[in-house]
Amino acid sequence: MSKKIRIAIQKSGRLNEDSLQILKDCGIHIDNGRDQLKASAGNFPLEVFYLRNGDIPQYLRDGVVDIAIIGENVLVEKGEDISIAQKLGFSKCKVSLAIPKGKNYNTVQDLEGKRIATSYPNTVKQYLEKHGVNAELHIITGSVEIAPNIGLADAICDIVSSGSTLFKNNLKEVEVMLTSEAVLAVSPGIDTARKEILDKLLFRIQSILKGRDYKYVLLNAPNEKVADIIALLPGMKSPTVLPLAEKGWSSIHSVVGKNRFWEVINELKENGAEGILVCPIEKMVN
Structure with a gap:
């Protein structure tokens, strides 16, 4: 088999x-x-x-x-x-340290001698050791956000996505230990x-x-503007340029990285691009 x-x-x-x-x-x-x-x-x-x-x-x-x-x-x-x-x-998130909103905080050194509740003891230990801080860890397998409210800990370490759970438990994020x-x-x-x-x-x-990192862009442009527009659209190697039925116009096809997408679209419009069509790319195979 x-x-x-x-x-x-x-x-x-x-x-x-x-x-x-x-x-x-x-x-x-x-x-x-x-x-x-x-x-x-x-x-x-x-x-x-x-x-x-x-x-x-x-x-x-x-x-x-x-x-x-x-x-x-x-x-x-x-x-x-x-x-x-x-x-x-x-599934992006952060692993962060948080404390009650009413507490003052300047640096990680403020956690010296404090009690920290967490489900990530190794992560916290490594981070504190890196900064020369000694703290007492309370390992909790369930929800740790309640620990400061019941007097079990002075701070917590947990995953933070939107921050809504911290807000609901009157906590504030003070240190991002790692992004994930x-x-x-x-x-x-x-x-x-x-x-x-x-x-x-x-x-x-x-x-x-x-x-997912790119968008496929199709646009029309007068021929005298094609060179300027190509300079804005490097694509994978170079954009595709095809003549339109209307004399003096061309269709330009390329890809644009999503991180620069809106900036490039504005530049295209300023340089004479019309009828801009943007399509998602399902897969890009090298």
Whole structure:
């Protein structure tokens, strides 16, 4: 029987949804029954294991799974020995220190001798050691935000996405210890056959991620403005220029990076571009 690569993803929540979506975007269809802990792909040599996020690093280490889509913050806390094959650009968050709103704060040195409640003791310990701060850590597996309100801690360390949970618990963020996103992590024991499957999967993922970073732009321009507009649209190599039925006009096709998109669009308009059409790019293959 041919081998399948075994991928772990979070059992539920936003990371689960985004992980399944990127596999779907890769053209991989998961035969996923309700409440299954394991499922197979119908058109790619892949098995999905639905696991608790915090357990995934050990499953990777033990070779129970070959790869995983997991939060980078979890690897910092529990799997620094596990390599990352690809950052995935979704499920972004911060791991931060927060204190009650009414407390004064200037630098991390203000936490000297304080009590910090957290589910990320290794991350906090490394950060405090780096800054020469000694503090007492209280390890909590559930919600840590309530700890200062009940007198258990002076500060907390937790994941921060929108900041709404901190606000609801009368807390303020004072230190960002690290930023995190979903990553594709690889077991140190992955074998050659499964590594070949991983390379095929990575090719698909990277094509999708690159496509997300660009927009496809089509526009019309008078021929005397084409040179100026091409200078604004380097594209992958150079823009495509096609003559229009209307004499003296051309259609220009190119791609624009999303980070400069609105700036470029304004420059195009200022240089005579008309009828600008912008399309998403599903995949970009090199």
